[in-house]
Amino acid sequence: MKKTISSKISTYIVLSLFSILTCYPLIWMLFGSLKGESEFYTNLWFLPKKWEWLNYVEAWNTAQLGTTFKNSIFVTGFSIIIVVAISYLASFAIARIPFKGSRIVLLLLLSTLMIPSQVTFIPLYQVELFLGIYNTYWGLILPYVSGGMPLAIFLLTIFITAIPKELDEAAEIDGCSQWGILWRIILPLTKPVLSTVIILTFINVWNEFFLALVMIQDPAIRTIPVAMTYFNQMFTSTNFTQIFAAMAITIIPVITIYVIFQRYFISGIARGAIKM
Amino acid sequence: MPDIQYLLDEEKTVEKSKKNINWKRRVFPFLLLTPALLLWAIFTLYPTINGLMFSFMKWDGFTEGTWIGLKNYKDAIQDNIFWNSLSHNVIYAFSTVIGKCVIGLLLAVLLNQKMKGISFFRTTIFIPVILSFVAVGLLWSWVYNPVFGLINNFLNLFGFKNSIAWLGNPDLALGSLIAVDIWKWSGYHMILFLAGLQNISKDLYEAAEVDGATKWQSFLRVTLPLLMPVVIVNTTIAFLGGFNVFDLVYVMTGGGPMHATEVIMTYTYQTAFKFHSMGYGSAMSYLLFIVIAIITVIQLQVGRKYNY
Numbered sequence: 001m002k003k004t005i006s007s008k009i010s011t012y013i014v015l016s017l018f019s020i021l022t023c024y025p026l027i028w029m030l031f032g033s034l035k036g037e038s039e040f041y042t043n044l045w046f047l048p049k050k051w052e053w054l055n056y057v058e059a060w061n062t063a064q065l066g067t068t069f070k071n072s073i074f075v076t077g078f079s080i081i082i083v084v085a086i087s088y089l090a091s092f093a094i095a096r097i098p099f100k101g102s103r104i105v106l107l108l109l110l111s112t113l114m115i116p117s118q119v120t121f122i123p124l125y126q127v128e129l130f131l132g133i134y135n136t137y138w139g140l141i142l143p144y145v146s147g148g149m150p151l152a153i154f155l156l157t158i159f160i161t162a163i164p165k166e167l168d169e170a171a172e173i174d175g176c177s178q179w180g181i182l183w184r185i186i187l188p189l190t191k192p193v194l195s196t197v198i199i200l201t202f203i204n205v206w207n208e209f210f211l212a213l214v215m216i217q218d219p220a221i222r223t224i225p226v227a228m229t230y231f232n233q234m235f236t237s238t239n240f241t242q243i244f245a246a247m248a249i250t251i252i253p254v255i256t257i258y259v260i261f262q263r264y265f266i267s268g269i270a271r272g273a274i275k276m
Numbered sequence: 277m278p279d280i281q282y283l284l285d286e287e288k289t290v291e292k293s294k295k296n297i298n299w300k301r302r303v304f305p306f307l308l309l310t311p312a313l314l315l316w317a318i319f320t321l322y323p324t325i326n327g328l329m330f331s332f333m334k335w336d337g338f339t340e341g342t343w344i345g346l347k348n349y350k351d352a353i354q355d356n357i358f359w360n361s362l363s364h365n366v367i368y369a370f371s372t373v374i375g376k377c378v379i380g381l382l383l384a385v386l387l388n389q390k391m392k393g394i395s396f397f398r399t400t401i402f403i404p405v406i407l408s409f410v411a412v413g414l415l416w417s418w419v420y421n422p423v424f425g426l427i428n429n430f431l432n433l434f435g436f437k438n439s440i441a442w443l444g445n446p447d448l449a450l451g452s453l454i455a456v457d458i459w460k461w462s463g464y465h466m467i468l469f470l471a472g473l474q475n476i477s478k479d480l481y482e483a484a485e486v487d488g489a490t491k492w493q494s495f496l497r498v499t500l501p502l503l504m505p506v507v508i509v510n511t512t513i514a515f516l517g518g519f520n521v522f523d524l525v526y527v528m529t530g531g532g533p534m535h536a537t538e539v540i541m542t543y544t545y546q547t548a549f550k551f552h553s554m555g556y557g558s559a560m561s562y563l564l565f566i567v568i569a570i571i572t573v574i575q576l577q578v579g580r581k582y583n584y
Contacts, residue, residue, distance in 0.1 A: 011386050015397040018383060022401050022463070025419050028426060032418075044429055090312035093305035102305070109312055112320045114572070116520055118541055119565045122330060122548050122558045123323035125337070131318075146319035149312060178304055207408030209523045210541075214549060225410035229527055232414055240424070243414075251411055258406045262399050265406060270467050273513060 026251070033059075033244035040241050052241065059245035062235075067220060068227040069250075072206060075137055075223055079144040079205045080198055087149050087197065088190070091156035092182050096168065106157060112150040117143070121214055128215060139215045140223070144205045151272060152197040159193045160186060199261070199268040206254065224250050330558035337554045348559035358560060361538045362567075368454055368539065369518025375458035376514045377507065380465025385495070387466065388473045398470075402463040409460070413527030416456045417443060443529050446536035453524055453537055460524075461517070465510050472506030473499070504582045512575040519568055540564045 032040060033055055035048040043049060060066065090109065094102050117124075124143060128134035133142065163186060171185050209225040216222055222230070228250060235243050258265050331348055335341030352358045383401060387394055404412060419426045420442035428439040442452040476499065484494040500507075522541035525531060531538040531546070540560060548557030 008391065011389065011391065012393075015383070015386055015401075018379075018462075019397055019400045022403060022459070025415055025426065026403070029415055029418070041424055044424060044426075086311045086315065089308040093308035097301070097305040097308075099302065099305045105309060105313070109316055112316065114569075115320065115324055116516070116565070116568060118520055118522065118544070119561045120320070120323035120327050122554050122561065123326035124319065125554075126326065127318065127323055142315065143319050146315040149315065153312065178301070182308075203406055207410070209408065209410050209526075210545075213526075214545070225408050225523075228410055228414060240418070244418075247411065247414060251407065254406060255403060258403070259399070262402075266398070266402060266467055269405065269464065270471050273468055273509060 026255075029244050029251075030248055033241060033248040035241055037239070037241060055241045055245040056249060059242045059249060062242065063227065063231045063246045064219075065227075065246060065249055068222055068224050071137070071221050072223045075140050075144070076202060076205045078137070078141050079148065080201045082141065082145045083148045083152055083201050084194060084197055086145065087152035087156055088187065088194075089182075090149075091153050091160055092186060094153070095157045095160035096181075096186065097178070106153070109153050110150050112146065113154075117147055118210065121211065124211075125214060134215060135217045135221070137221060140208075140212060143211055143215075144201075144208065148197075148201045148204060151200065155193050155196060155271065156190060159190055163189055195264055196268040196271050199264055200272045203265075203269070327558050327561060330555050331562050332559075333555045335554045336552040337548075338552075341555065344555070348556045349563070351556060352560055352563060357535055357538060357543060358540075358563075360535055361540045361543045364450060364537060365519050365521070365539050365567075367450065368457070368521060369515050371451075371454045372457045372461070372518050373511050373514040375454070376461050376465045377510050379458065379462040380510065381469050381503075381507075383462065383466040384469035384473055385499075387470055398467075401466060404460045405464045407460070409523035410527050412456060412460050413524045416459070417528050420452055444533055446533050449529055449533060449537045453528060456528070457517075457521070457524060461514070465514065468510055468513075469503070469506060472503050476502050505579065508575060508579050508582065512571070515571055515575075516568060519564065519571070 028045075031047055034051050034053070035043065035055075036050055036052050039048060039050065093099075094106050125134065128139045133139040167185055168181050171181050176185065207225060208223075209229075212223045212226045213229075216226065219227075219230070228246065231246055232243055330341070332343060332345055333341040334344045334347075387398055418424070420428075422428055422439040422441050422444075425442075427442065431440070440448070443449050480498050480502075481494055484498050489497065520541065521539055522545065525537055525539055525542050526545070529537045531542040541564070544557045544560045544564070547553050547560065
């Protein structure tokens, strides 16, 4: 296909417009987070004239961002580890070991995809009260794991089934046990899917708001999204530069991780969409 | 999910060949499945059944509940705020589906060319997808701010001196939220469409060009029909997002002003955890579930037509 210069230029113009529309609000927030109180209202569009790095220090302390970061890292880290472990074991059983009812088990585990978590949040609250995990880290981690598990199992089962069976047979002849096949033969091969699972779990859990709002009362174990809404309510119309700084502190690490691993992020999130 | 059929076939053939599996081997798969099944039973199966029970009960979350039959459902049907919320969900879903898919497809078509710097645009436009709804919602409540917000100051440059309360005006609030939702997810749909476009063979376009088709004609006659399965996936995802919306509304307007942006999820949350009517909240959750189920069934039917 031949492309004329004018069509090339219009492509660039449209794409640049959308890029600006996407990025400028974020850049504006970064600028704002570095301005002094009065400059915040007068110099609206551009870089600060006087850089107020102190905003970040104050925001970090007042919003207790150290604690919230620790909470988010703890909850997200454990959710990822447990989702990967449980889903891998289940998928290996379904895809590799012939047993009666494997298809029914798979369908049951996948049925969670059909039920949006919002439908079950009230009974979930009761379950958590009963188990004594309401208002604890596990009150978030366990529902996150059970919510992330079906898609992980779906992706892993398809992938493991596609690995040639001859591999297991050869390993078995060499005296490898089933546990050995699971651990040493198949697991290393599933790395590409595991990276997808890890990225999807990271995004979903790190950003999750609804359950974190409902299941956590104690300010000391709030995750970042919930803590940010409380911080915002506390400071609204008093000190916007500090709220902007707090926002910047919570957003910058995520965007940095995204930019470094962007290929994995984009392909992983696209792959996650096939659950539909 | 057609991919599952192979398991059924495999199961049959394997069963014949391995009649004498020892006991240890029989237990092993269930050992591996136990954690997953346990979690599924506690956090999916039990709450789904129990939620249905709650929807027939009056329960405040602390004391014993009492059975009241269909009263919660009857109340919901006569509840003006419920219908209002549902209509907001419908408006929200349709507008975001159209906005996200049109913009997503346009961007995907533009990105599907061999040009310098394309990956830069893809990376930047995708950024909002990885941010939380809370971050996006707070950011945009500042962008909409009447005093220092970007939009009012931008309009100021063109002589509109009155600052507009985008989120405070009942006529504008819902539309303002819809715009933010489209802003957040367009990059996501762009990537899904792009994956679909890259699966279409280049030969088809060359053939169309030889036959004298313009670019617009080859888009309508070649691209769109072949892209139908991807369009269905995109619209379904966007539709479900529109009916499940909670975070953005909660953060930006809290359902106000005067219920102008109330959606089912914010109303259910209020009912259950602010007014402690867990039974009524459950009933509304289940009504929403029915709506979502209907959409999913329609999607499956339409999808089947296109061999998806």
